Amino acid sequence: MTRGYSLEQDLRLLVNNPKYSDVEILCKDEKKLHGCREILAARSEVFDRLLYNGMKESYEKQISFPKIKSAGMEIILEYIYTGSVKEESLTKDNTVEAFYAADYFQLSDLQDFILKTVKNSTNFAKNYSPELLSKISEKMPLTEDNILLNLLVEAAANISLNNIEFGQLSITGLKYLLSCTYEKENPFATPEYENSYQKVAKELETLVKFIDFRRIKPQILADIIEPLEIIPDKIISNVYQYVALSSNLNLNNTRGISINEICYDVWDKSACGSKLVIEDNGKIVYAPDGCGFQSVRTKIVLEDKGIFEWDVIIEKNCSGSWVGVCAPENLNYEYWAEDQPTGWVLGSRDS
Numbered sequence: 001m002t003r004g005y006s007l008e009q010d011l012r013l014l015v016n017n018p019k020y021s022d023v024e025i026l027c028k029d030e031k032k033l034h035g036c037r038e039i040l041a042a043r044s045e046v047f048d049r050l051l052y053n054g055m056k057e058s059y060e061k062q063i064s065f066p067k068i069k070s071a072g073m074e075i076i077l078e079y080i081y082t083g084s085v086k087e088e089s090l091t092k093d094n095t096v097e098a099f100y101a102a103d104y105f106q107l108s109d110l111q112d113f114i115l116k117t118v119k120n121s122t123n124f125a126k127n128y129s130p131e132l133l134s135k136i137s138e139k140m141p142l143t144e145d146n147i148l149l150n151l152l153v154e155a156a157a158n159i160s161l162n163n164i165e166f167g168q169l170s171i172t173g174l175k176y177l178l179s180c181t182y183e184k185e186n187p188f189a190t191p192e193y194e195n196s197y198q199k200v201a202k203e204l205e206t207l208v209k210f211i212d213f214r215r216i217k218p219q220i221l222a223d224i225i226e227p228l229e230i231i232p233d234k235i236i237s238n239v240y241q242y243v244a245l246s247s248n249l250n251l252n253n254t255r256g257i258s259i260n261e262i263c264y265d266v267w268d269k270s271a272c273g274s275k276l277v278i279e280d281n282g283k284i285v286y287a288p289d290g291c292g293f294q295s296v297r298t299k300i301v302l303e304d305k306g307i308f309e310w311d312v313i314i315e316k317n318c319s320g321s322w323v324g325v326c327a328p329e330n331l332n333y334e335y336w337a338e339d340q341p342t343g344w345v346l347g348s349r350d351s
Contacts, residue, residue, distance in 0.1 A: 008082045008083070008084065011081045011082050012078075012081065012082055014036065014039070014081055015077050015078055015081045015082070016033050016034050016035070016074065016077055017034060018034045020036060021034035021035050021036050022036060022037055022061070023035050023036070023037050023040070023051070023061060023062070023063060024061055024062040024063070025062075025063055025064075025065065025073060025077075026062055026063070026064040026065070027065055027068055027069055027070040027073050028065065028066055028067060028068055028069045028070075029069050029070055031069075031070035032062075033070060033073055033074065033077060035077060035080075037051050037052075039080065039081060040080060043080040043081075044080060044105045044106070044107065045106060046104065046105045046106055047080075047105070050063060051063070065104075067104075068097070068100070068101050068104060069097050071093060071094035071097045071098070072094060072096075072097030072098045072099075072100060072101035073101060074094070075089060075090070075094060075097075075098035075101065075102075075110075076098070076101045076102065076105055076107070076110070079102075079107060079110045079113075080107075084113075085110065085113060087117055087121075090114065090117050092124070092127075092128040092131055092132060095114060095117075095118065095124070095128075095132060096132055096135040096136045096139055096148075097135075097139075098110075098114055099111060099114045099115075099136075099148050100136075100139045100140065102114065111147075111148075114148070115147055115148060115151060118132070118148065118151055118152070119151055124155075125155040126155070126159070129152050129155035129156040129159065130156050130159065130164045130168040130169040130173065131168050131169075132152050133149075133152040133153065133156050133169065133173045133176060133177060134168070134169055134170035134172065134173035135173075136148060136149055136152060136176075137170065137172040137173045137175070137176045138170075138172060142176060142179065142180070149176070149180070150180070153176065153177055153180040153181065154186065156169070156173075156177050157177065157181055157186060157187060157188045157189065158187055158188075158189050159189055160189040160190050161189075161190040162190070201229070201230040201231075204230055204231070208231065208232070208235065213231070213235060213236070213238075213239045214239055214242050214243075216239070218239070218240065218243050221236060221239060221240075265298040265299065265300050265310065266281065266282030266283055266298065266299050267282045267283075267284075267285045267296050267297075267298055267299070268282075268296070268297050268298060268299040269282070271296065271297040271331075271333055272285070272294075272295075272296040272297070272333055273291075273294025273295055273296060273333045273334050273335075274294075274334060275287070275288065275290075275291040275292065275294055276291065276294050276296050278296070282299070284315075286316075287318070293335065293336035294333060294334055294335065294336070295326070295331065295332075295333045295334075295335065295336065295337040295343065296333060297326060297331070297333070301328060302325065320347060320348065321347055321348065322336075322337065322338060322345040322346065322347030323345060323346060323347065324337065324338075324343065324344045324345030324346055324347075325343075325344055325345075326340075326342055326343040326344070327342035327343075329342070330342050331343055
């Protein structure tokens with residue numbers, strides 16, 4: 001389209017365009033977007049206070065929003081620059097993020113547009129409300145005045161829980177749904193109790209023969225599994241008989257070899273600083289001269305409760321070495337783990 005005919009269309013050319021921007025916006029997922037200080041400040045009081053407060057943000061090229069993902073920030077920029085958002089711009093993957101970001105930047109008209117889109121779109125209400133409810137349950141506190149939350153709860157309540165696909169509704173989302181509808185006279189598609197254990201038992205028929213019930217503690221069998229009436233009585237009685245007659249009651253609760261019993265671990269090349277070198281099939285890692293401080297993780301992940309022990313052999317002296325644990329995500333292996341919130345290490349420096 002030729003420039004000069006549509007102000008909105010021309011302004012869209014500026015959205016997240018480095019050519020017409022003087023500030024980088026670093027989002028939670030570490031993606032960088034681009035904006036113009038004057039436009040951002042003129043359209044949002046939050047941006048105005050941030051960019052023209054006389055503090056470091058007023059002069060630095062980059063500003064950071066550690067709680068806002070780029071998916072939501074992109075919608076914010078589209079709205080700030082053009083005064084509108086294309087309906088197709090909102091998807092199940094960015095709607096909650098955009099609503100949260102609009103609340104943060106105090107853009108009430110954008111919030112109203114998002115609510116209208118969710119409410120009036122058949123696809124959003126029917127197909128995506130469980131997923132969106134799961135997302136919003138992770139982003140916002142449970143409050144009665146959260147209009148988007150109430151809208152999603154209303155939509156999800158009209159869908160039978162039996163018809164919601166596995167993974168669409170998280171445990172936290174289900175908790176939100178049940179707590180928001182508890183003792184309320186609102187439509188709800190799922191009965192409080194459904195005698196469907198026979199259906200579950202039928203589904204389990206083909207799997208039961210592959211489950212070693214001897215490895216399950218008898219108390220768990222008696223208190224939890226047996227009352228469900230989904231496992232044939234013959235299998236349960238066989239387990240009790242085995243416990244009564246067997247002299248070997250030391251079966252592990254995990255089939256095969258538990259990862260907690262493996263005698264060695266190896267370093268993970270996919271979770272390793274670019275300058276570190278892994279050798280001998282992952283058993284050895286070393287830092288060449290000039291490497292600096294980088295991190296590497298082992299392949300086996302420590303899970304569940306318990307005490308874990310391991311031996312790390314340092315074959316050659318070096319200026320310093322650290323060993324510890326880290327979270328499974330959000331650790332930058334190009335840098336020292338101790339300087340990151342997701343790493344915890346103990347170490348020493350060579351003197």
